[in-house]
Amino acid sequence: MTEVNITVRVDYERTALLLIAPDALARQLAEEVVLRIRASGFRVVEHRLWTRPPEGIEDFHRRNERVAENGQIFALVEKLFTFAPFVVAAIEDAKPDGRSVHERLAELKGRGDPLFAAPGSLRHDLMSVNTVLNIVHSSDGPADTAREAAILLSSGQRAPSEPGFTALLRSVRAAERGLTRESRLFPDVLGGVRARVLAGLWDELPVEARRRLDSWCARYGVRGLGGAAGGALLAELLPVGWHVDALIDSLAGGRPTEDIADLRRLEITLDPWEYLVLATSRFYAPNSFSDFDGARHHRVQTRGLVPSPPAADDRRNER
Structure with a gap:
């Protein structure tokens, strides 16, 4: 039987890329993330479940300056993406309010450092661990969405793409069923x-x-x-x-x-x-x-384990 591939044309001016990270699935938070995204007035154009990293994901990791510069951090990010599955979705704004979809999604996810994430954001409310284990990623703008989608949505053999939150929830549940829930912070x-x-x-x-x-x-x-x-x-x-x-x-x-x-x-x-x-x-x-x-x-400061916290306006480590 020949595999059918469905190509979805994406307007990157109106679409952001959302990645629900492996730590979110390991903690079985992904369904809550999806429900919060839906309640905030977004729409799923297409999505993809990854059970192993796609080719070219190294370029995706290197978008972050500090990760690209530090080999130890880069190795940890690679280890994270082999630790558990992750889900990627193209998201449109169904309730535009004058801001771009990227701005609205960034506000919902919260600052990369959860200490500075605002109440009501995903990273604050779902208690992300740190700037690497921070539950979700979203693209910063149209150019980033196009680059990241080329790796995370279009890479490799494609299964038929299903739009909508119901299909996304099915994929999230399929991934989380095989995992033992991790609750330790x-x-x-x-x-x-x-x-x-x-x-x-x-x-x-x-x-x-x-x-x-x-x-x-x-x-x-x-x-x-x-x-x-x-x-x-x-x-x-x-x-x-x-x-x-x-x-x-x-x-x-x-x-x-x-x-x-x-x-x-x-x-x-x-x-x-x-x-x-x-x-x-x-x-x-x-x-x-x-x-x-x-x-x-x-x-929490421990001997050698935790570095000094960054300044409140330091966004170099945002993901």
Whole structure:
């Protein structure tokens, strides 16, 4: 049977490209993204589900200046796009208000750094992890839409294109059915790895330190252990020279140091999601959503793991 390809003529002045990223599908947020897009007055012209990266996606990644310049960040972005499926759609504005479709979609998705994303935006409300793991991407203008669509919509053998939100939702559900839902945000990941390190060191801890850690974790949980207060507790209770976060930084791609040699005997490893969260957070400061630490959005600073936050007007890292 001959495959039928349907070519959709796209007016790039009136159309933006929306990418629902692998982290969104891994967290099973894609359906919510689609519903929010529909409720905001957009229309789906065509879409495509990718279960593996298409040829030429390297050019798509290099559109971001910092990703293009830094080989480590580029490798992490490539790893993200092999971690889970992703969905791309051409979006038109069904309720124009004088702004371009690109401007309207950019407002809905929110700033690339979720700390600066406005309430009501996707990246704020759905709690994106950092500037790499930030749920969605949209093209900035007509020229970007044309370039990105050539890679992400037109590349390779085409299945018949289906317009409309119903078809897009079917594709999203098909992709998410095969995935185990990932619910861990940065403090959950960091807290979980810190907890595994503590378990490995448990027999070496003083009795009073064990009691305090057990009582504190019973009250605030693993997420609390991944916050600033949890880091301060570890620094207070662990003997001098036990650099737990230096070990975690090394596992996430940082340079190993001599002061973690004793901890390496614990043979702690990271699962793929933990690695993506911690490794990307070495370059782009993450948001924490820990209620214990007193704010819904704030930075978590860890030894070597998180860089200083960028200035509020720095858009070089926007995606």
